[in-house]
Amino acid sequence: MSESVKAKKKSPSAESTPGNTAEGKLQQAKSEAALPALGVMGMLRWAWTQLTSMRTALFLLLLLAVGAVPGSLFPQRPANPSLVTQRISENPTMGQILDALQMYDVYSSAWFSAIYILLFISLIGCVTPRAIAHYKAMKSQPPRTPKRLSRLPEYGTLALPADAGIPASRAINDAAGLLKKRGYRVEVRDVDGALPSLGAERGFLKEVGNLVFHTSLIGVLVSVAIGGLFGYSGQRILVEGDTFVNTLVGYDQFTPGTNFQSSALQPYSVQLDKFEAKFDRESPGKAGQPIDYTAEVTTKETPDAPAKKETLKVNDPVSLGGTSLYLTGNGYAPIVTVRDGEGNVSFQGPVTAKVQGDNYYSSVVIKVPDAKPEQLGFVGFFLPTAFVSEDGISFSGAPELINPQLSLNSFYGDLGLDKGVPQNVFELDVKDLKQLNGRDLAAGGITLTPGATVNLPEGKGSITFDGVKKYIGMDIHHNPGQLYALIFGFLAVAGLVMSLYINRRRVWVRTGTHADGRTMVEYGLLARGEDHRLAGEAAALREIFAREWNIPETQDTATTTAGSSSTSKDQ
Amino acid sequence: MPVINETLGQYSELFMLLAAGTYTVAFIAFAWDLAKSSKTFQAVDLKAAAITAGEKVTVAAGRVGGGLGGPDAGGPAGRAERPTSGLTVEGGTAAGDMKYAGERRAPARVAVALTVLGVLIHGAGVVTRAFGAGRVPWGNMYEFLTTGAFVAVAVFLIVLIRRDLRFLGTFVIGLAIIMLVAASVAFWTPVGHLVPALQSYWLIIHVSIAVLSSALFTLTFAMSVLQLIQSRRQKNLAAGRADKLAFMRLVPNALSLENLAYRINAIAFIGWTFTLMFGAIWAEKAWGRFWGWDPKEVWTFVIWVVYAGYLHARATRGWTGTRAAWLSIIGYACVILNFTLVNTMLNGLHSYSGL
Numbered sequence: 001m002s003e004s005v006k007a008k009k010k011s012p013s014a015e016s017t018p019g020n021t022a023e024g025k026l027q028q029a030k031s032e033a034a035l036p037a038l039g040v041m042g043m044l045r046w047a048w049t050q051l052t053s054m055r056t057a058l059f060l061l062l063l064l065a066v067g068a069v070p071g072s073l074f075p076q077r078p079a080n081p082s083l084v085t086q087r088i089s090e091n092p093t094m095g096q097i098l099d100a101l102q103m104y105d106v107y108s109s110a111w112f113s114a115i116y117i118l119l120f121i122s123l124i125g126c127v128t129p130r131a132i133a134h135y136k137a138m139k140s141q142p143p144r145t146p147k148r149l150s151r152l153p154e155y156g157t158l159a160l161p162a163d164a165g166i167p168a169s170r171a172i173n174d175a176a177g178l179l180k181k182r183g184y185r186v187e188v189r190d191v192d193g194a195l196p197s198l199g200a201e202r203g204f205l206k207e208v209g210n211l212v213f214h215t216s217l218i219g220v221l222v223s224v225a226i227g228g229l230f231g232y233s234g235q236r237i238l239v240e241g242d243t244f245v246n247t248l249v250g251y252d253q254f255t256p257g258t259n260f261q262s263s264a265l266q267p268y269s270v271q272l273d274k275f276e277a278k279f280d281r282e283s284p285g286k287a288g289q290p291i292d293y294t295a296e297v298t299t300k301e302t303p304d305a306p307a308k309k310e311t312l313k314v315n316d317p318v319s320l321g322g323t324s325l326y327l328t329g330n331g332y333a334p335i336v337t338v339r340d341g342e343g344n345v346s347f348q349g350p351v352t353a354k355v356q357g358d359n360y361y362s363s364v365v366i367k368v369p370d371a372k373p374e375q376l377g378f379v380g381f382f383l384p385t386a387f388v389s390e391d392g393i394s395f396s397g398a399p400e401l402i403n404p405q406l407s408l409n410s411f412y413g414d415l416g417l418d419k420g421v422p423q424n425v426f427e428l429d430v431k432d433l434k435q436l437n438g439r440d441l442a443a444g445g446i447t448l449t450p451g452a453t454v455n456l457p458e459g460k461g462s463i464t465f466d467g468v469k470k471y472i473g474m475d476i477h478h479n480p481g482q483l484y485a486l487i488f489g490f491l492a493v494a495g496l497v498m499s500l501y502i503n504r505r506r507v508w509v510r511t512g513t514h515a516d517g518r519t520m521v522e523y524g525l526l527a528r529g530e531d532h533r534l535a536g537e538a539a540a541l542r543e544i545f546a547r548e549w550n551i552p553e554t555q556d557t558a559t560t561t562a563g564s565s566s567t568s569k570d571q
Numbered sequence: 572m573p574v575i576n577e578t579l580g581q582y583s584e585l586f587m588l589l590a591a592g593t594y595t596v597a598f599i600a601f602a603w604d605l606a607k608s609s610k611t612f613q614a615v616d617l618k619a620a621a622i623t624a625g626e627k628v629t630v631a632a633g634r635v636g637g638g639l640g641g642p643d644a645g646g647p648a649g650r651a652e653r654p655t656s657g658l659t660v661e662g663g664t665a666a667g668d669m670k671y672a673g674e675r676r677a678p679a680r681v682a683v684a685l686t687v688l689g690v691l692i693h694g695a696g697v698v699t700r701a702f703g704a705g706r707v708p709w710g711n712m713y714e715f716l717t718t719g720a721f722v723a724v725a726v727f728l729i730v731l732i733r734r735d736l737r738f739l740g741t742f743v744i745g746l747a748i749i750m751l752v753a754a755s756v757a758f759w760t761p762v763g764h765l766v767p768a769l770q771s772y773w774l775i776i777h778v779s780i781a782v783l784s785s786a787l788f789t790l791t792f793a794m795s796v797l798q799l800i801q802s803r804r805q806k807n808l809a810a811g812r813a814d815k816l817a818f819m820r821l822v823p824n825a826l827s828l829e830n831l832a833y834r835i836n837a838i839a840f841i842g843w844t845f846t847l848m849f850g851a852i853w854a855e856k857a858w859g860r861f862w863g864w865d866p867k868e869v870w871t872f873v874i875w876v877v878y879a880g881y882l883h884a885r886a887t888r889g890w891t892g893t894r895a896a897w898l899s900i901i902g903y904a905c906v907i908l909n910f911t912l913v914n915t916m917l918n919g920l921h922s923y924s925g926l
Binding site for chain 1: 574764765768830834862884885
């Protein structure tokens with residue numbers, strides 16, 4: 001899909017191409033209007049020709065660029081489903097229109113898919129015939145020698161003095177040898193005729209590179225599809241001391257590929273031993289910015305395998321059982337003990353606090369369905385370094401645990417967990433609950449520092465803040481296509497470089513004997529596609545010919561270019 | 572963790588300021604060169620017209636054409652026009668080969684000398700910043716802009732060694748000044764550590780290639796804009812209308828600009844392909860997936876597609892010339908958008924890289 005058309009277009013001004021003139025447009029419109037009379041097969045052929053034409057490919061390519069843009073302007077479901085829901089509920093009319101247009105699922109939308117599928121069909125339709133044509137070209141001999149070499153873009157002549165004793169036939173064979181050494185494929189014609197000539201060609205790898213580039217793009221697309229079919233990904237929050245086992249129930253969230261089977265999960269395990277976060281304490285204006293996250297984990301390939309200590313860091317995933325584990329988040333998990341109205345411990349352990357704002361200002365939800373006689377629920381905030389502003393608003397002053405504090409409201413009643421409806425662990429629906437503690441109530445809110453216990457009003461129980469652990473958010477990914485995508489990516493670059501920097505050139509040389517006995521040599525060069533170094537090649541050829549036949553540089557019968565000495569010309 | 576050296580950081584900012592100042596003087600010199608040259612040429616024209624009334628006028632064209640004669644003399648009959656070697660010199664443009672011509676342009680020499688001085692000071696600023704932070708100097712938008720401007724000017728000067736692209740001076744130096752000012756005013760960030768997500772050797776590879784490609788795109792953007800202006804002007808001149816943009820005489824003809832822009836864009840496109848691929852490899856390392864349509868990824872892809880379209884347009888009939896130039900300009904607009912709007916307005920995984 002690149003230069004074949006270029007060869008035809010050699011008029012220096014693009015404006016003079018027929019498609020641009022009013023008359024040309026009219027003719028084009030007329031011929032297009034007349035086409036539907038071709039019948040079904042004709043129509044199909046016409047459609048195919050249109051689809052695989054360079055203009056259509058270019059149009060689809062630019063359309064792809066335009067089509068990708070909305071995905072960066074609107075939140076996307078695969079990346080941020082909650083934000084999409086929020087946007088739609090904020091502005092239902094507009095949200096629904098946008099949703100109907102698949103603006104929240106741009107990259108899996110019908111229209112975006114249509115663009116890239118058409119583009120790739122167009123690409124295949126373009127690459128296949130070109131590959132066949134190029135295969136044939138590589139097997140065939142250079143084209144016949146043109147009658148008038150002087151019409152070629154680069155042209156020059158040399159004259160060998162009669163006393164040099166180099167006849168036309170020997171000269172052409174010498175030239176053939178020199179061109180072969182320079183990497184040309186050479187065919188000598190009419191060696192014993194009056195005007196022996198040769199045709200030579202080089203740079204077949206240019207088109208090979210071009211084809212490799214485009215084919216590799218198809219390869220990348222297929223690799224992505226393989227990843228989507230057979231891959232899977234999931235998330236898991238792991239508190240210090242907890243263990244994740246790679247089974248479906250082990251995940252907090254799991255996204256299977258279209259063809260995923262749960263038997264594909266290898267039951268390895270990962271235990272989080274320790275998590276450490278370091279924060280900047282020396283750069284001005286950047287205090288509290290994280291500078292290092294390190295998670296120490298113990299892994300086992302299978303339940304019976306020996307345990308292995310590993311370090312999990314951002315940018316440094318752990319590979320295990322065909323998957324990779326990534327450190328994608330972290331936070332604090334305050335440990336609490338809840339005693340119910342009967343005095344029994346009904347909940348004990350770490351509660352993952354969801355980071356909401358600066359310096360790990362996090363929300364906390366505790367659900368205690370085992371509390372008796374009434375189920376208990378707590379909602380509030382955790383602050384690693386609690387401060388109270390002048391307006392009485394609590395905030396976290398630092399990311400480290402300097403003054404940890406838990407502020408909670410408490411509720412009792414039916415938490416609704418027994419109805420079988422899945423609930424978000426980070427949210428508590430207080431609609432059907434009765435509030436026990438709160439800033440507006442007589443009992444006030446619960447404020448806890450480590451070690452402290454607060455009794456709930458009405459003898460409903462108590463809550464103790466035992467301490468704080470850290471947790472990490474871990475992403476687990478398996479993508480069988482990504483290695484292939486990488487390989488095809490590098491192949492594409494190799495092909496691209498080849499197609500841009502190898503020059504396909506043809507050279508013809510003709511020799512003959514002048515009436516005065518001199519042997520005359522003329523040569524012409526033609527480039528296929530963009531080749532700004534053709535003049536340089538012509539000069540180089542002239543030089544090696546001259547050296548071979550001992551012709552002084554000054555003896556030049558017909559200068560090719562205004563300055564044939566210059567090695568790089570622009571046009 | 573490397574130790575942050577604030578003193579070096581402050582020296583760096585001083586160097587940036589001095590560099591911006593030097594560039595400003597260089598910019599004025601480049602602009603003066605354009606203005607003066609257009610006047611000189613007009614004077615030459617007037618003189619030539621006065622002297623050679625009735626005779627053949629070749630002086631002006633020959634002079635501007637930088638020693639290029641008319642059609643090749645002495646060639647065999649039946650010789651066609653040679654697109655690869657014959658330069659289509661239309662009156663009133665500089666030589667298409669962009670070689671240094673004999674004539675001296677004092678303001679341009681001053682401008683280049685000042686640019687060299689500026690780039691040395693600028694380089695000192697970039698290096699002190701790097702040592703101050705103990706890492707590569709492209710970890711946030713301030714550093715990306717200051718380093719990017721340095722690379723753009725350095726690339727421009729390197730190309731100047733072989734080609735007379737001094738006509739691009741006002742453009743390139745102007746953009747460099749804008750970048751330095753934007754960095755200091757809008758994106759100023761003191762020296763500091765990198766957040767964990769940026770602590771990777773891929774930062775060195777991925778971003779350096781992105782900076783270099785962007786610098787090359789900056790050059791071709793300038794060329795494509797000039798190409799459009801020159802192409803219009805050439806049409807006007809061909810139609811016999813008055814030359815309203817005399818300073819454009821210093822600029823080569825539209826076709827030569829297009830060809831050189833294409834060659835530079837081809838290099839930059841390979842660079843951008845690597846930017847995209849290495850970005851994908853890094854994304855896999857950091858986030859677990861090599862592609863996730865994050866806003867930054869989307870725009871990097873859009874830029875790649877637009878420049879791919881540009882390369883294809885050059886091989887499509889009816890799409891060369893002006894249309895290709897527009898694609899190059901749109902591509903650069905996307906590069907700018909990708910840096911400014913996408914980093915600051917659109918919420919994505921790359922958001923940390925700024926501010």
